[in-house]
């Protein structure tokens with residue numbers, strides 16, 4: 001398991017491209033042959049490595065990528081990632097950059113749409129692809145009911161604008177208790193896209209499903225789906241597909257020092273930690289500044305050393321944590337430690353931190369080293 005980690009390595013996030021390949025083919029097997037996959041690589045490919053992941057996706061024939069911000073798209077282009085890249089949340093000041101890097105803006109309200117239309121007419125740009133988002137209930141980005149009339153007017157008046165896709169985003173796709181609401185989102189999407197289609201020269205590409213949506217509502221896959229967390233193999237713990245996915249990201253630290261401590265002796269800040277019996281603790285080279293939530297301290301989370309789960313003792317520090325290794329017979333300074341990954345699922349750390357795997361994955365800080373496992 002520790003093949004990629006050498007002794008005394010700094011805190012290191014490893015991106016397992018083999019698992020990415022596995023997860024992509026798994027999701028493709030759930031979809032019809034003609035359904036395209038837009039792979040979401042926002043926030044550094046969910047905290048892994050957007051450039052390496054983007055290139056691998058290119059090799060695997062994924063032609064559609066999605067990011068949140070323009071600079072994320074620029075970074076991909078600068079490093080040779082090809083295909084279509086949708087930028088979900090651009091600002092008007094980004095327009096020249098979008099064009100220069102062949103990035104496709106999502107336009108999600110009348111104000112930015114109008115600015116875009118003015119921009120392309122001033123610059124004499126025709127047939128440049130854009131994506132429109134409809135707000136069917138998420139109440140985040142997107143045109144809503146009140147905008148539809150004006151949206152259609154602009155579309156009719158601007159034949160030079162190429163609407164490459166129209167999409168919406170589900171707020172509660174994993175959660176069966178919220179299915180009535182999800183259904184209402186599907187219904188609005190169906191109705192609003194039909195109206196838009198009546199006003200465009202040919203039917204537009206449509207998409208609404210994210211990862212959990214793909215698993216639970218394949219009948220709404222339309223022409224494309226937007227695959228995010230599932231591609232990274234985690235985050236779908238409430239669904240049975242979870243068993244078939246493999247984690248793309250793992251996080252390792254290593255042991256800086258080992259100490260014998262006596263039962264009841266206080267350990268760490270505010271004397272919060274202690275062992276019940278005489279034993280040993282290891283100091284690890286990772287802390288909350290590297291993305292381990294402070295809530296994971298005081299026994300709420302265990303790291304994995306070899307086959308043994310070792311609880312965090314006392315408070316999580318900025319740069320280090322202490323763990324109880326009394327049950328680990330043969331570890332030494334330098335031994336690699338799995339914080340999360342193949343053997344210690346990331347949702348354990350997420351649960352300890354009162355959060356979700358998405359936040360843990362994207363929370364790996366700058367100081368964490370990066371390795372790519374082909």
Ligand SMILES: *Cc1c(COP(=O)(O)O)cnc(C)c1O
Nearest residue numbers: 040169210211226227228229230
């Ligand atoms: C992040 C995001 C996705 C991917 O969602 P997952 O739950 O990670 O699959 C899809 N669509 C939009 C608009 C997003 O912001």
